[in-house]
Amino acid sequence: MSGGGNWLEVPALRYSQMMSSTVPSSPAPGTSWRKSPAVRVGLSISIATGLYAISFGALSVTAGLTFWQTMILSLFMFSGGSQFAFIGVIGGGGTGVAAMSAATLLGIRNGVYGMQMNALVRPKGWRKVVAAQVTIDESAATASGQLENSEQRRGFWTAGLGVFTLWNLFTAVGALAGDALGDPQQWGLDGAAVAAFLGLLWPRLQAKQPASIAVVCALVTVLTIPFLPSGVPILVAAAVAGAIGWFKHDAVPAGMAPDIEPYEEPYSEHDLDHYAKDHTVHGQNDPGNDR
Amino acid sequence: MSLWWWLLLACALGFAIKFSGYLLPQRMMDNPRMSRVAATLTIGLLASLTMVNAFSGGQALTLDARVVALGAAAVALWLRAPFLVVVIVGAVAAALTRLTGWG
Numbered sequence: 001m002s003g004g005g006n007w008l009e010v011p012a013l014r015y016s017q018m019m020s021s022t023v024p025s026s027p028a029p030g031t032s033w034r035k036s037p038a039v040r041v042g043l044s045i046s047i048a049t050g051l052y053a054i055s056f057g058a059l060s061v062t063a064g065l066t067f068w069q070t071m072i073l074s075l076f077m078f079s080g081g082s083q084f085a086f087i088g089v090i091g092g093g094g095t096g097v098a099a100m101s102a103a104t105l106l107g108i109r110n111g112v113y114g115m116q117m118n119a120l121v122r123p124k125g126w127r128k129v130v131a132a133q134v135t136i137d138e139s140a141a142t143a144s145g146q147l148e149n150s151e152q153r154r155g156f157w158t159a160g161l162g163v164f165t166l167w168n169l170f171t172a173v174g175a176l177a178g179d180a181l182g183d184p185q186q187w188g189l190d191g192a193a194v195a196a197f198l199g200l201l202w203p204r205l206q207a208k209q210p211a212s213i214a215v216v217c218a219l220v221t222v223l224t225i226p227f228l229p230s231g232v233p234i235l236v237a238a239a240v241a242g243a244i245g246w247f248k249h250d251a252v253p254a255g256m257a258p259d260i261e262p263y264e265e266p267y268s269e270h271d272l273d274h275y276a277k278d279h280t281v282h283g284q285n286d287p288g289n290d291r
Numbered sequence: 292m293s294l295w296w297w298l299l300l301a302c303a304l305g306f307a308i309k310f311s312g313y314l315l316p317q318r319m320m321d322n323p324r325m326s327r328v329a330a331t332l333t334i335g336l337l338a339s340l341t342m343v344n345a346f347s348g349g350q351a352l353t354l355d356a357r358v359v360a361l362g363a364a365a366v367a368l369w370l371r372a373p374f375l376v377v378v379i380v381g382a383v384a385a386a387l388t389r390l391t392g393w394g
Contacts, residue, residue, distance in 0.1 A: 041374060044373070044374045044375040044378075045374065047375065048374070048375060048378040048379075065294075069294070069295070069298055072298060072299070072302065073298065073302065076299075076302035076303075076305070076306065077301060077302045077305045077306075078305070079305055079309075081340070082301070082305055086298070086301060088349065090294070095297075096293070096294045096296070096297030096298070097297055099294075099297060099298075099301065100297045100298075100300055100301040100304070103301045103304075103305065104301060104304045104305065104308070107304070107305045107308050107309075108308060109332075109336050110305070110308055110309045110312070111308040111309065111311050111312045112312065112332055112333075112336075113309075113312065114308075114309050114310065114311065114312015114313050115312040115313075115315055116312075116333070117312070117313075118312060118313045118315070123313070128310075128313050129310070131313065132306065132309040132310040132312070132313050133306060133309065135309045135312065135313075137336075137337075137340065140333070141333070141337065144333060185356075185385070185389065186386065186389060187382065187386055188356070188360065188381070188382035188383060188384065188385030188386030188387075188389070189382060189385075190344070190356075190357055190360075190385060191356060191357050191359070191360025191361075191363075191381040191382050191383075191384055191385025191386070191388075192360070192378050192379070192381045192382035192385070193344045193381075194341065194344045194345045194357050194360045194361050194364065194381055194385075195360055195361070195363070195364035195367075195377050195378045195380060195381020195382070195384075196374075196377075196378050196381070197337060197340045197341040197344055198341050198361060198364045198365060198368065198377070198381075199364065199368060199374050199377040199378065200337050201334070201337040201338055201341055202368045204333070204334050204337070210334050213331055213334050213335055213338075214334050214335070214337070214338035215338070216335075217334070217335035217336075217338040217339050218338045218339065218341065218342045220339070221338070221339040221342040221343060222342050222346055222352065225342075225343070225346065225347050225350065225351070225352055226350065226351055226352055228350070229350060230347065230349055230350050233339065233343065233347075234336065234339045234340060234343055237335050237336065237338065237339035238332055238335055238336050238339065240335060241331045241332050241334060241335020241336065242328050242331065242332050242335070244331050244335075245324075245327040245328035245330060245331030245332065246324065246327070246328050248327060248331075
C-alpha cells in the first residue's frame, strides 16, 4: 500500500487473490462492497448510532438550544461525546466557554483516531478533509477492528459516512419531534449507547493483555468520575492507556495487532501460509472479530 | 459573546483536532512504539467510554437502567450475537428496566 491512490481496488485485488487460493470456504470479503463484513459492521453501527441521535436532538432542544444550533453541532462538530458534553453543560446552566472546553477536551481523542486512520486509510486531497470530518469513535473502531487493509478502509468509510448521514437525519427528527416522543431514555436509547461501546470493545478483549488494559482504564474512569469535570475521566484513562503502550517493550500482542498496517509489514505475497493461518485464527473462528 | 460564537468555535476546534491527525507525517506511525500506544489508547478509550456511558450522571456515579443494559449486552456478546442485536438488546433491557419503575 505504498501508493494508496486507488484505495478501492488495489488492496481488494491482492486480498481476493490470496483468499481464493487459501481459504475457499470464505465469501472472499475483499472482492465487493456488498459482501464485505466490514461494510455490514459499518452499516449496523450507522443505524444504531444514527438512531441514538434522536435522543441528542431531543435533549439538545430541551437544554435550550435552537433547532439550528442543534443541527450545526451534528453537522460540524459531529462527535457524539463532544456534542452531548456541550449540551450537557448548557443544560446544567454552564457557560458557553465551559461547554466549548468540555466538548473540545472530549474531542482530543479524535486527533488520535485521525493519526491511526491516516495510516490505515491514507486519503488524498479533498478526501482528507472528508475523512477528518467523519473520524469518530465508530468509524475508527470499525476500521481498526478489521484485519485486512481493504476491509479497514471500507469499514472506515461505511461507518463514517453512514453515521454522518443518519446522525444528522435523526438529530433533526429528534429536535423536531423530541417533545412528542417524550423521554428518549424511556426508549432505552442510553442503554443502546452503552451496548454499542461494549460491542466495539469486546472483540479486542480476546487476549489477556488487552483485557487487563481495558479493566485498568475502566477502573480509572469509574474512580475519577466523581472528582473530575465530565469528559476528563476519559482523557485520564487515555493517558493511562497511552503510558502502558509507551513503556511496554514487548511486541504488539495479539488482539492489538489489527490497529496499524497488519497488511504491509507482517505478511507478504510469499508468506501465504502464515497469512492464511493467522487470518483463520482471528477472522474465521472468531465471530467477535468480524461480527 | 453569545452562545452561537462558542458553539461555532467548538465546532472549528473539533474539526481542527481531527484534521491535525491527518497532517502528521506518516513516519510517526511506522514507529512500533507509536503503534503500541495507538493500540492501547484505543482499548483504553473504548473501555472508558463504555464506563462513562454506563455509570456517569454528569460528575457523579449513578446506578440506573444502563447497568442492566451493560449486563444484557455482555451476555449477548458472550453468546456471540451480531453487533446490531447487541445494541437492540441494550436498548430493550434499559427500556424494560424503566418499565418496572427502577432506573
